[in-house]
Amino acid sequence: MKRFSPAGALLVVLAIIGTSCAPGPGASAPTGSSEAKPKPGGTIRYGLVRDPIHFDPHVSAGQSSVSLQGSVYDGLVEYNDQGKLTGALAESWETPDPTTYVFHLRKGVTFHDGSTFDAEDVLASLNRIKDPKTAAPQAPFVSSFTKMEAPDPFTVRITLAKPNVTFLDRFVGDSNSTMFIASAADIASGFDFRKKTNGTGAFILTTWEPGGQYVFKKNPKYWKPGQPYLDEMIQVVIPDDKARVNALRSGEVDYVENVPWQELATLDKFSTYPYSVSWVMVRLNSGKPPLDNKKVRQALNFIVDRQEVMQLAFGGQYHVIDGPLQQQGNAYYWKELEGTYKKDDAKAKSLLAEAGYPTPADVPAMEMSVFSTFAAHNDPAQVVLQQFQKFGLKVTFKAIDVATLNANRGNGNYQMQMDGLSFSGPDPDNLRAFFHSAAVGHALAAKFKNERLDQLLTQGAETTNVDQRKAIYKEAEQIILDEAPWVFLLWRPTAEAAAKYVKGYIVVPGGLGGQNFGRWEYIWLDK
Template sequence: MQSKRSNPKKADRFTSVRGRAAIAASLAAVLITASAGIAAKDITVAVGAAFSTLDPYDCPDVLTRICAKSIYEGLFTFDKNLKPVPELAESFEASADASEYTIKLKTGVKFHDGTDFNAEAVKVNFDRFLNPENRLNRYSAYSMIEKVEVLDPATVRFKLKKPMPSFIGRLAATTPQMICPSYIEKYGTGKQLATRACGTGPYVLERFNPNDGIFVKKNPNYRVPGLPKLDSIHWVPVIENATRAAMLRTGEAQYVTPMPLEQIAQLKDDKSLEIQSMPSLMSRYLSINNRVKPFNDKRVREAINYAINKEALAKVAYAGYAVPMSGIIPPKLPTSLKMGPWPYDPKKARELLKEAGYPNGFETTLWSAYTNTTASKAVQFIQQQLRQVGIKVTTRLLEPGVRTSEVYAVQNPDDAKSRLYYVGWADSTMDPDLTIRPVLDSREAPPKFMNTSYYANPKLDDVLDRAQVETDAEKRQALYNEAQRIAWSDAPWAFLLYEENTAGASVKLKNFTLRPDGGFDFYNAYWEE
């Protein structure tokens, strides 16, 4: 049985144009590197946060999932312009109502354990993922999938519970990666995939420790001839900014991200290094627990927004490599609606606190989802700003394990201990649903997903639900505009900054570049002597 196609010419064009582009890019990369004096190289990449779990379906942080893309591949991925393109898929067809997607797969692809990648492997991965008893962290973002059917060894069909025009973008994200079925059978019912990995990617996992790093080596049997060009990559967490900068200077690391912002100016003069920067999709905000006093009073949440000087925060903590948030969705995304930023007005903040019954302020806690230097500076700055309007906070920087257990694994909202929580959110699917819903939908609070503010507005939930199934582009945009206005007005967060992506690299490391989604592209990376 064949699914109906809403636009067969469009589907064919996706296959042919993207396919030709991919082939051309690969040939160009081969020609460039063949003449460039490529050398075998083991490189070290220093990143600014510790890792969590290698299981992409259970991994709460985008950094670990991006680094794990050296091991794993999905059916689709995003190109440098954040457009979904085939990876293990060959092509797709969508039904007229966007509720069924039939996907043709590449053939001849092998997993790292030597077994075949095929339609049954896709089903095994998604059956595990979609089983709510497995309690996988990313389940909520894909719960619209009703089932996955095997039509033949090279064809799968995704049946959705409701129409979703943006579904291919959802498949191109860093979550739905293909794990070896043998590993799922052996380790997939518990948390053992947190430290093990087996995929189809260009590199094979050698060893992993969340605090020591992810060590991967070249996959000699990778499906694309001539790739990868690097012998191995060591993804190592280095929290301290000065240490990452020192590693780059001495050559201990060949790529560093994020770049220690306070040192960019002096490192720009080093001819052996390249500094990379670009606007990102990352929003930094202060999640406010809307369920508890005094934060269940909108005036208190507004006061917190007025109390923080975002321009100064960008300079103090981010050395100018950030700009104040002007809306819920970052301006780099086409669905963004500009509404702000919230102005800095400490007098207004004190007036609102007095109206809410707190003329002398109050005491509370401020937690950070990160322990790196930049986050520490941001939290200290926010602490000082809030003190000026009478809000006294004690601060705490959470290690990944503590962050998971005390924030994201909380089973009952009444048990949540977080009050003010400095965190960030970025979604690379170009889908406004995944930019808003995981962090603001009332049904997406922990342990289900990332609404750590426990914000609950039935009107917003309804608008998001209607927008998700709307196939008319203009009507869909109008609904998302309404959702953005609702959330901005309710002030469930203190809206802080859009962060710029930064990195430093050895000039000998080629084709290792930043992406606007907060990740980096290393697929065609090579070392030039």
């Protein structure tokens, strides 16, 4: 039996200003499941583009990893199929004032090892995320809490120094910043979270083989009544894009992620789920010369022909990023910033000259690291590399694997790195996860810092007035574009595909496509 030490034997009397109560589990039926009643049973085989790098519920490792993490672990809150916040391990929450959140936890939930979930696990998880040794992307967020306490075993109270308008959304997390809840006992015992799992999620990881397959059995004690529908899920690693799609066609797998744009139109006999929430960009390490010079970083942005990259690498689909950092239609899309970085060789040469390089040949040799077996990175990288070389720069291609890609993001062991990312949602607070100087997502490792930008990104999260927020984030984007920490390229097409008998899968609306993964409790097979 788990011991519980209340944070003070006090009666907590809350003057409730507003309460948000979660609907019952499964209250929102996922799109695509309304045509028939879900059928329990069966095994789904899921084609992954790569191995999950590790299993740690507090350290993000991209889309393929979060599909595993999200199946094994749960967070306090989640998005439903309408893109609305709803309760997960927290049944409901309330905000007695703008800087206080009180979570009422779900009772009767157990971890896969049979131990009971309660507030002790939440506090231990948050403290582990905050611990610098964990290197969790959400550490700056959790470190901003002034107090975390548990008035009783099923209540957690968090106090902030200032309001944070994206507080609850941040608790959902995404493939860049996970916020799952682990067992306090595991955390205290030094459990190897990278290689072992013990969550409250819908599936239990039973066996796994790197480069092979990951086998999950349903959690018979899952807290969502009647779910998961599937008895078993097998994630199969198929790095080659063509082979992965052919595995779907042949029936070797039932579902695949990362369908190349060239293949999408050929899958008319399958269910396809196209969307775009992913950036393609080149990370620039501001801590390594010559990229420690802002003018060089700006010059690289003027050298690139984004339309050519989009045409050759992605068939001309979706939108270039030549200025605004949000998608068109977003309330924080600044049309007047369009064209900030259009191809302009003369401007690039002028900037390089100002940086002390009279000709492109005078710029020191640079290296671009690329996850070369992943077409969504390799194809645009090849185009950008040719453009740099045609301009006269000495840039070489360094092929890396996905584990190195992920490690480089955190340790800064690169000069330039082709990369991609998905925002957790449409709010511009996403920028803080990459461009605030304390951000594990980029700035910290790349030694990128702008004090005014830090102020704005912090202020934006604390400001509730919409007009004031717009002014803040417009200035923030202008600074980011001027600082040029990345070569901004485009929003790329993304898609999944499945056999017609796979039901219950959706693309979460509202710019939340990155939340699609880890919702396997809703999937069922109509066969």
